Amino acid sequence: MPELPEVELVACSLQRLVVGHRIVSARLLRPGLAPETSPATFARRLRGARIEAVGRRGKHILVRLDNERVLIAHLRMTGKFLYGPTGTPLPKHTHAIFNLDEERRLIFIDQRHFGMMKVVPSAQLDDTKELRFLAPEPFSDEFTPAYLHTALLRSRRTLKETLLDQKRVTGLGNIYAAEVLFVARLNPFRIAATLSKRRIPRLHAAIRTILSESLSSGSTMNVEPGIIDGRYYGGGYEGRWRVYDREGEPCLVCHARIRRISHAGRSTFFCPRCQRR
Ligand SMILES: [Zn+2]
Secondary structure, three states: OOOHHHHHHHHHHHHHHHOOOEEEEEEEOOHHHOOOOOHHHHHHHHOOOEEEEEEEEOOEEEEEEOOOEEEEEEOOOOEEEEEEEOOOOOOOOEEEEEEEOOOEEEEEEEOOOOOEEEEEEHHHHHHOOOOOOOOOOOOOOOOOHHHHHHHHHOOOOEHHHHHHOOOOOOOOOHHHHHHHHHHOOOOOOOEHHHOOHHHHHHHHHHHHHHHHHHHHHHHOOOOOOOEEOOHHHHHHHOOOOOOOOOOOOEOOOOOOEOEEEEEOOEEEEEOOOOOOO
């Protein structure tokens, strides 16, 4: 599952490759990819539009068009964009095709069928159900320790679950949430609302540290221009994880064995000594 840094990489790559292109035609091969419109409407809303910018909000990729519309795309588990020349055979699991000018083509492939797309008027973007309740971006001015404190105070769930809740903190998935809690020396299973105020700045700083670390290791990756799926990204950061996927290995700080507990349907990795409280 791509996390914020991977989605950022995909958005940046798309920005580099497709901005300025006009969408000559669009085709939805799996109607369920854009369940709120018919394939005909989807095609009509995109046809002839020039791509002005590609960005990201949370884990949603936003393709801004010159026809006052925005294409929202969510990669979910296995969604990938591929950019290349027209006329080459379509790979398996191709769910959408965007034929661009200059004999180029952008396709969306999705082995597990969880991806999502939607075309909305630009003016309504912030009101869509996908974006409306998203927490502030972790690097934005609104994401302050005070904001984080309020968000945690309202949660009766564990810290780990709360960090994964995109309505409270955007962009952290299972891997980075584990890393953040380790760096902040906080127990993943404590109830979020019980975290004392003096520990909030530590958690806030850890969120930004972990995300910027992974962003910078991604930017040094050699991403193949045709394949925009962020997979080389995780590759850059892998092996540098402090606790994630390190069950039984020694903690980098105290040498205690890293533990893994299955929690809310996912594995949580932590150091039982450094993250006691
Ligand atoms: Zn430790």
